[in-house]
Amino acid sequence: MTIKAVELFAGIGGFRFACDELGIKTIWANDLDDKASKIYQQNFKSGTFVQDDIKKQFDSIPSHQLLTAGLPCQPFSSAGKKKGLNDSRGTLFESLVHILKIHSPTFFVLENVKRLLSMDKGKHFATILDSLSSLDYLIEWRLLNAIDFGLPQHRERIIIIGTKNTVQPKSFLCSHRDISVISKNQLNQIACVDRWANIIKHDDKFPNWGLSYHNQFISDHLTTFSAAQKSVRLKDIIQKQVDPAFDFTRETLTRLKSSQRVEKYYNGVEIVYNQKGGARMGYTIFGINGVAPTLTSSTSRHYERYKIGNQYRRLTPIEYARIQGFPDNHCEGVSVYDQYALYGNAVPPPMVKWVINRLISNQFIHFNDLNNQMELF
Ligand SMILES: C[S@@+](CC[C@H](N)C(=O)[O-])C[C@H]1O[C@@H](n2cnc3c(N)ncnc32)[C@H](O)[C@@H]1O
Structure with missing residues (x-):
C-alpha cells in the first residue's frame, strides 16, 4: 500500500523531494509564501498544493499516514529575535498539534533549528515535547548534521519524530553503534518508561538525543554518526565557470590587505582569512577544501x-542547491536573492530521506530487548 503524506510549511519541498524518492505519495501540501509556493508547484505536479495560512486550512487536509513539517525557524532561531513560543508565529506549533489530533497519522517528522534544544533554558523544547508526547505518540529527537548525509555543509538540525501504536521504548534514529556507547545503567533506565523524568520539571537545555512518552522523557548525549557513503567537500560541487556577477576578486584583494590569514577549520568549514583575526562572519573568507557553513535565508x-x-566570489544558486541536496535548477524562475533565501530555509532532502526511510521500513532498536540484540553489535 502506498503511504500518503501531507507536507506542512512546505517551502520548496525538501520533505517532498525525499518522499518522492522513497515512493511516498504526497497528497496535500501547504505554504503561505508566494515564491516558495511558485517553486513548489513548478517542481511537484501531483497532489494538491494550497497557498494559504495553515490556520485557515484545517478542514481541507485529507487523511494521511505521514505528516512532515519544517516549522518556521525564525521564532526559535539564534539569528532571530529570540522570542520563541511567545512570538505569534510560535502558535503555528499549536496548529500543528491540532492537525495531529484530528488526523492521528502513523508517523510524523518535524525539523527545526538546533537552538530549540537550549532556548530559554530548554523551556520551549519542554513545551513542545510535552504537547507532542501527550498525543499518544512515542517521540524521539536527534540532532543531525547535513555533513553526515553526504552534503558539503555544516548544518545541524533537530529532527523530532513521532510513531503511533507503540508503548515499548525503541529508537529509529540510533544505530547499534550509538547504543553501544550508552552506559548499562542508562540503558536500563531507557528500557523502563516508568523511570523517565517528568518533562515539565526539567529546566535545562536538552541533550542531542532523547525519547519521550506521555509527558515523560529520557535523554543522552550521543556522539555524531555518519550515514554518508563518502564525505563531500565544497571543491567537489563548485561550478567551474560562473557569471562575473558572482565575482568579488578586485574589492576582496583590497580588503585582504587588512585581514589576517587564518587557515583553520571550524566545524569542517575552512576559514582562509578573517578580518583582523576576528570572528565576524561578514569579513570571513572561506576555502573550498572544507564544507560550507550553514546556509541561511539571511541576506x-x-x-x-x-x-x-x-x-x-560568492556562491551561486546552483551551488546552494548542491550544498542542500536539491537538483541544480530547483529554484529557477525567481531572483538569485530569493533562491538563496529559499534554499537557506529548506530542509536537506538526503537528511530527511534517511529519517523517513528508517520509519517506513521499520528500522528500529528495541530497548527492552537489548540483551538479545547485543549479539548484533
Ligand atoms: C523553515 S521553512 C520550511 C522549509 C521547507 N521545509 C523546505 O524544505 O523548503 C518554513 C515555511 O513556513 C512557511 N509559513 C510560515 N508561516 C506560515 C503559515 N501561517 N501558514 C503556512 N505556511 C507558513 C514559510 O513561508 C516557510 O516557507
Whole structure:
C-alpha cells in the first residue's frame, strides 16, 4: 500500500523531494509564501498544493499516514529575535498539534533549528515535547548534521519524530553503534518508561538525543554518526565557470590587505582569512577544501566570499542547491536573492530521506530487548 503524506510549511519541498524518492505519495501540501509556493508547484505536479495560512486550512487536509513539517525557524532561531513560543508565529506549533489530533497519522517528522534544544533554558523544547508526547505518540529527537548525509555543509538540525501504536521504548534514529556507547545503567533506565523524568520539571537545555512518552522523557548525549557513503567537500560541487556577477576578486584583494590569514577549520568549514583575526562572519573568507557553513535565508550571509583558485566570489544558486541536496535548477524562475533565501530555509532532502526511510521500513532498536540484540553489535 502506498503511504500518503501531507507536507506542512512546505517551502520548496525538501520533505517532498525525499518522499518522492522513497515512493511516498504526497497528497496535500501547504505554504503561505508566494515564491516558495511558485517553486513548489513548478517542481511537484501531483497532489494538491494550497497557498494559504495553515490556520485557515484545517478542514481541507485529507487523511494521511505521514505528516512532515519544517516549522518556521525564525521564532526559535539564534539569528532571530529570540522570542520563541511567545512570538505569534510560535502558535503555528499549536496548529500543528491540532492537525495531529484530528488526523492521528502513523508517523510524523518535524525539523527545526538546533537552538530549540537550549532556548530559554530548554523551556520551549519542554513545551513542545510535552504537547507532542501527550498525543499518544512515542517521540524521539536527534540532532543531525547535513555533513553526515553526504552534503558539503555544516548544518545541524533537530529532527523530532513521532510513531503511533507503540508503548515499548525503541529508537529509529540510533544505530547499534550509538547504543553501544550508552552506559548499562542508562540503558536500563531507557528500557523502563516508568523511570523517565517528568518533562515539565526539567529546566535545562536538552541533550542531542532523547525519547519521550506521555509527558515523560529520557535523554543522552550521543556522539555524531555518519550515514554518508563518502564525505563531500565544497571543491567537489563548485561550478567551474560562473557569471562575473558572482565575482568579488578586485574589492576582496583590497580588503585582504587588512585581514589576517587564518587557515583553520571550524566545524569542517575552512576559514582562509578573517578580518583582523576576528570572528565576524561578514569579513570571513572561506576555502573550498572544507564544507560550507550553514546556509541561511539571511541576506548578509549571501555575500560571503569563497577563495576559489585565484578568484574570490560568492556562491551561486546552483551551488546552494548542491550544498542542500536539491537538483541544480530547483529554484529557477525567481531572483538569485530569493533562491538563496529559499534554499537557506529548506530542509536537506538526503537528511530527511534517511529519517523517513528508517520509519517506513521499520528500522528500529528495541530497548527492552537489548540483551538479545547485543549479539548484533
Ligand atoms: C523553515 S521553512 C520550511 C522549509 C521547507 N521545509 C523546505 O524544505 O523548503 C518554513 C515555511 O513556513 C512557511 N509559513 C510560515 N508561516 C506560515 C503559515 N501561517 N501558514 C503556512 N505556511 C507558513 C514559510 O513561508 C516557510 O516557507
